Amino acid sequence: MTAAVVLGLLAGIGCIGTVYGARATRPSLEAIAHAGARPIPVVPTVLARRNLFGRMSAHWVDAAATKGLLRHPRWVALTPSLAITKTSPAELVSRVFAATGIGVLVPPVLWAGAEARGVSLPLVFPILLSIVLIPLGVGIPFLIMSAEAKERRQHFRIVIGTYVDLVVLSLAGGTGIEGALLSASTVSSDWATKRISRALLLARDTGETAWEALSGLGRELAVPELIELSATLQLAGTEGARVRQSLSARAVSLRRHEQAEAESAANAMTERLFLPGTLLLIGFLLFIGYPAFSRILAGF
Secondary structure, eight states: OOOHHHHHHHHHHHHHHHHHHHHHHOOOOOHHHHHHHOOOSSSOOOOOOEEEEEEEHHHHHHHHHHHHHGSSSSHHHHHHHHHTOOHHHHHHHHHHHHHHHHHHHHHHHHHHHHHHHHOOOOOOHHHHHHHHHHHHHHHHHHHHHHHHHHHHHHHHHHHHHHHHHHHHHHHHHOOOHHHHHHHTSSSSHHHHHHHHEEEEEEEHHHHHHHHHHHHHHHHHHOOHHHHHHHHHHHHHHSSOHHHHHHHHHHHHHHHHHHHHHHHHHHHHHHTTTTHHHHHHHHHHHHHHHHHHHHHHHTEE
């Protein structure tokens, strides 16, 4: 009976997917032309996967954009993380749908497998497990993206310190401010340097100043060090400040800041390792002292 229920559930899901795929229509030429006339978004989009989750996420994002839900403050707060991780909204929603689907389907499958093997489990078991797994499936993609965005921002800060040093060297060779910024961004093949290079090239083609481009990139990726660097460059470009001295001081400040963060992370790791080390020492002392202690007790 249980096997029949599971097979019927899988067959129903397959029928729903088949009907959904058969009803999908190809876009018309007018829709393709209208899509080609749209402005290029800041966050690079990824084509929706040719499966149920990909199509559902693409339709959901389109409907949310039409209703203005993507302008919600919580979603706007996720925009810098989406930009720095190169994740499109459709891809994030697809991950959420996939993880939620796993949280919905896994408990009944486990319960059916246990029943098929003769292990009797109450019906409340898959219900409670689904209640636990569904919120986890919704939240885990956001947590993973936030952790990845934090790591990439940390890497971006380190790259900015090196980038500023290269700009100072170019200025010492007699290059102008914008030329030094652009030449320093083409030295490395790192993804962060490439983002800076693309922003500067776009600013050069559109007639925008280099510090405005860096400030916009810093706001887009939520990297305050880029905004501070653009403020220093703006003072040099508009007020005639000593740009080499200002940039050298900025590079020293960035390196000290990174050193302080590395030291604090090392101290935090040392504190976290104190408890495991203490437990290991206690276990070793018990292992060494147990034979002698057992002989003392046997003598009484």
